[in-house]
Amino acid sequence: MKQLIIIAGIFILKLSTYAQKKLVKDIDLDGKMDTVYLDxxxxxIVCRLSMQNFKKIKSKKLEMAAGDNTLIEPKKSGFEITTNxxxxxxxxxFRYERNEKRMRLIGVSEYAFGNATHDGSGEASINLLTGDYVGNWHYFDHLANNKKGELIKxxxxxxxxxxxxxxxxxxxxEQYNSISEKFSALIERHKNLAIKRREKH
Incomplete structure (x- = not known):
C-alpha cells in the first residue's frame, strides 16, 4: 500500500513539474529542437522533427487527447504521453528510430488504485524493444484475517x-487497449495461481 502512495506521489510530481501539452526537445538527436504536441x-499527437523537415507526423485520432488529463513529458530517449x-x-x-526514420512506441506502463478495498491495485510496464513485462498487483481476499479481509500481493x-x-x-x-488486455489476462492467471497457493496452506 505504501508503494502505491509513493507511485501516486511520483505521478503528481511529474504532472506538476514536467508534464505539458507541448514539448520542445531534440527528439531525433541531430542537435536541433523538435516539437511534439496534442492537437x-x-x-x-503531432510530432515535427528537424530530420523530417518539420513536416507533421500524426497519430490516429485519440479520444484521450480531448481532455486535460492527457499530457506530454520528456524522456531520455524521446517523449511519453500520459493519461491519468x-x-x-x-x-x-516513443522514441525516434534512426534506421527507419519513424517514431516508434517502445514502452507502455499502467497503474491502478483499485476499488475501495484496493482490490486490483498495482502497476506494470512492458519494454516493447525486449518484450519484458513486469507487474506488481494485489487482490482483496474477503475471507482472510478471520473474515475481516486482507489485501494480498x-x-x-x-x-x-x-x-x-x-x-x-x-x-x-486501440493499440494501448490491446496491450492492456494482454496484461489483464496475465494478471488474472497469476491471481488464480496465488489464490490456489493460499488455499493449500
Whole structure:
C-alpha cells in the first residue's frame, strides 16, 4: 500500500513539474529542437522533427487527447504521453528510430488504485524493444484475517510478450487497449495461481 502512495506521489510530481501539452526537445538527436504536441482540433499527437523537415507526423485520432488529463513529458530517449484518471492511468513512450526514420512506441506502463478495498491495485510496464513485462498487483481476499479481509500481493509477475512494432502514425487507444488486455489476462492467471497457493496452506 505504501508503494502505491509513493507511485501516486511520483505521478503528481511529474504532472506538476514536467508534464505539458507541448514539448520542445531534440527528439531525433541531430542537435536541433523538435516539437511534439496534442492537437485539440483533430485529437492527435503531432510530432515535427528537424530530420523530417518539420513536416507533421500524426497519430490516429485519440479520444484521450480531448481532455486535460492527457499530457506530454520528456524522456531520455524521446517523449511519453500520459493519461491519468482518478484511480488509474497509463503512459506510452516513443522514441525516434534512426534506421527507419519513424517514431516508434517502445514502452507502455499502467497503474491502478483499485476499488475501495484496493482490490486490483498495482502497476506494470512492458519494454516493447525486449518484450519484458513486469507487474506488481494485489487482490482483496474477503475471507482472510478471520473474515475481516486482507489485501494480498500477487508475487511479482515477470513474463515475455511478443508485440508487433507500433509507430506513431498507427497509434491510437486501440493499440494501448490491446496491450492492456494482454496484461489483464496475465494478471488474472497469476491471481488464480496465488489464490490456489493460499488455499493449500
Amino acid at each position: 485539440k482540433r483533430d485529437y492527435t 484518471w482518478m484511480r488509474s492511468g497509463y503512459a506510452c513512450q 500477487i508475487p511479482t509477475i515477470k513474463a515475455k510478450m511478443q508485440i508487433k512494432k507500433i509507430y506513431l502514425e498507427d497509434f491510437d487507444e
